[in-house]
Amino acid sequence: MIIRKLVIYGFGKHENVTIDLQDGINVLYGHNEAGKTTIQQFLLHILFGFPQKNHVLQRYEPKTGGKYGGQVHFDDPEWGSCIVERVRGKSAGTVTVLFEDGSTGGEEALQQLLRHYDRSSFESIFSFSLLQLQGFEKMDEEQLSRTLLASGTTGVVALLQLESKLEKEMGELFKRNGRVPEMNVRLAELRELEKALKEEREQADEYAPAINRMMAIDRNLVELKDDERDLEQQRKLIETQRQTLPLIEKERGLLARLEQLSVRKFPTDGIRRYEIINGKLLDILARRQVLQNELEKLNSAGEMRDQQFLPRLDRLVARETEWHQWRSDKRAASEEMRLLDTKRERYFASLGIRDDEKAALLLEADVSIQQEKTMLTLLDQLHQQTKQVDYVQRQLAQTASEERTIMQDKLRLDELAPTEEEQKKCADWPGVQRRLAEAKAFLQLKDTPAGNQRIVPFALLLMAVLLAGVGIVSQQWTLAICGVLIGAVATFLVVKTRSGNPSDAKRKEMEQFIAQHAEEEAQMDALIHRVDSYLRKKEALESSLLAVKRNRKSYEEELRMADNRTDLAADELFTFLQAYGFDELPSLQIIPEIFRMIRELQEVDRELFAAQQRDQNASRKLAECMDEAHSLLEKEVPEESLYDHLRNEWMLQKEQMEKKKTDAEKQLRLQEELELVNQTAAMLQSQKEELLSEADATTEEEFYRAFDVFQDAELVSRQLDDLQSQLRMHDRSNWPTDLSINELEEAARQVENRLTEVTKQQSDLLEEKVRLAHLTKRLADNETYERMLQQFENKRAEFASLARQWSSKKAVAAAIRQTMAELKEKKLPGVLRQASHYFSDLTGGRYVGLTVGEEGFFRAIRQEDNMLFPIMELSQATKEQAYISLRLALAESLHGTAPFPIIMDDPFVHFDGTRLSRMIKLLKRLQAEHQFIYFTCHETMTKHLHEANIITVSEIGSNQGAVLQ
Structure with a gap:
């Protein structure tokens, strides 16, 4: 569907x-x-x-x-x-x-x-969810096995529910050590009542012996009454014997005469009957001889093999399909082993593994996802440390390059450095320049009106402050020096302005000083600019060189630490890879590929192992089948023509079986007829012997002679019958056979004496009984014991009723367990085989199947040693795999009759x-x-x-x- x-x-x-x-x-x-x-x-x-x-x-x-x-x-x-x-x-x-x-x-x-x-049956087979699987963790072994059994067989859920209900009801009725169940309560009450009854009986010790004695007296009185009656009958019998004694004497004479005759009886119509029986017996004996001859011929036929031979041969012939399947499986497994072995060797060659010890280590290595994550983490750490080392090395190389460049620039700058004389001139020039500025300012002030003479020094002073501040902030020392010089000139002008106009001599002196140094001013400005530029560049280069050296030391320390971290990461990665058989650290780029190849190699090895198991399993089954076939055929036959020989032997045995069956049927028919003939002969012989026995004869001659004697005995018998008809009026069954008149007189006296003794004993017992009756009447007024006894019987009846209910429920529960056992025997094996195949696939061959023990508990079969594990000892996921395997196997088994989808x-x-x-x-x-x-x-x-x-x-x-x- x-x-x-x-x-x-x-x-x-x-x-x-x-x-x-x-x-x-x-x-x-x-x-x-x-x-x-x-x-x-x-x-x-x-x-x-x-x-x-x-x-x-x-x-x-x-x-x-x-x-x-x-x-x-x-x-x-x-x-x-x-x-x-x-x-x-x-x-x-x-x-x-x-x-x-x-x-x-x-x-x-x-x-x-x-x-x-219905919905319940559908959901129990074709629909299952996480909720059903989550309950496995809390189940014990019995509950888990029942759940798996319900998954592997249809119709068992209702039985399990009914059984659980009955077990619960039985628990409400009785528990071994319980106190609350009804039967336990009743049993405790019965024990208490029994104890009270015992105490009451101990209080009535005098009553019981008295009752027992009265009952014994009653029995004795009855016995004495019987003795009295017997004695009366004996007295009457003795009187009768006295009257019949003469007739008895005559009877003895006739009996003695009859005893003299050797034959007292003869069969009625004996002669005719004897001749008829004898003729039939001769015919029957002749027929028996014929039948015995035919049976001897049949028994002389050839014997077949033992009775188990043909059933074993039938089973072996019926397994021909399995035989061909095993051969096919073996060929397929061998081909798969060849391909997988080639593939594994290819992986070993790619990995460079030629040592068996390393190969074994590689196959046993852990290549789980967790290990792969660990490997990638270590590899990433090594990559990061390597990148860090490369980066620091690049920075260190760049720092060295910068240092070399700075040193070269410094050498080139030293080549253009000013001489000591030029530097000395530059050092002296600020004083000369200050005086030159003062002179120029003096001359300018002389030619400037008074107002302007006051404004100019202050303007120069402000300019000097600005230039000095800007030069110091920007480290342009030329501007700072100029600002200082202009400030000095401004200060001088302010002082001169306040002190009055200079003299003409002073003016002349200033003009001469200006004329002397006017030509040097331009040269000195250029020289000062060159010296100042040299000093700034030199200072900048030295500062840069110092910074580069500090950076170089920092990078060298960082490189040392990075190298250490790289070595540690490499050692850690190498230690990790040593577990996989590596003697040296491979290229980092191929390590993930190597890990992937190892994982694929292990998968190929597992597949190869599984193929080897299938090959060994098929070979084992083929060998077992060959051994059984050789045992049956009692000869060695080629594997290719095994089933040709088996079919030929099977057909031959079938033909012999049919012939044997026909002979057996004929033999059975002849045996039945022979048995009937023997019975008839025995019956006729028995009838013949009975006739001879009736005539007290052993031979035919004695039989005919007894007939003549019998005729004489008949006459005496008739006379004896007449006499006995008179004596028959008296019962003489208990009379002595040799009575005399004196003996009868003595017997009469003894009977009279015994009757007197019996009468006296009866009188004594009656007196004792009257005395005990008064005692028991007094004790009988206490009714406590009877009431407790009645209560005990009522409780015992209630307990018996509850016990019957418990027994009926127990019987139904036992029937349900028997039904479950039959379901397991009939339905479960086929489902279990398919489920075992699924379970083996789901667990990767770790468990090769599922089985149910005699106690009804499921077991998982481990592949490596065929050890059985209870389902409850498996992990949660493995339990769920067992449950799902049974569900899928059951759905597969029902696909022909119930082709429903699986939800x-x-x-x-x-x-x-x-x-x-x-x-x-x-x-x-x-x-x-x-x-x-x-x-x-x-x-x-x-x-x-x-x-x-x-x-x-x-x-x-x-x-x-x-x-x-």
């Missing part, structure tokens, strides 16, 4: 929505509250009916009203394309089934489509990456036969199942609509 489309009219939060599904795997992805569970419940509600309003399941009726229900479109291998529509109606809704030919049906037609599965609600969240990958491979392998509808809130599942039909639940309904039918 393939579900093609879900059409939701109105269900929960979804309204007017259409969802298209495909063959294979369909993934419905969405975050929490997206409506995935609503879609899952919609599918189950439409197929199996809406729950009652007071039911534990939600009805998911639309919150905004509207039409409630929808359609499920699917293709069925038996019924073709069908549409199931269920809308609001009666309690479970009104259902309509539309078939491919246009016909319609109702609930009965839907039941046929669903193969009469899963995020059951793989506990799986790691490797197990999840195996699980997805298994689903992809099974999707050719089954449709899977997988609900998940994990986006990673959509990436793992990217080839599947991915449906984002949060996006449905935006531009899709349901078409109301």
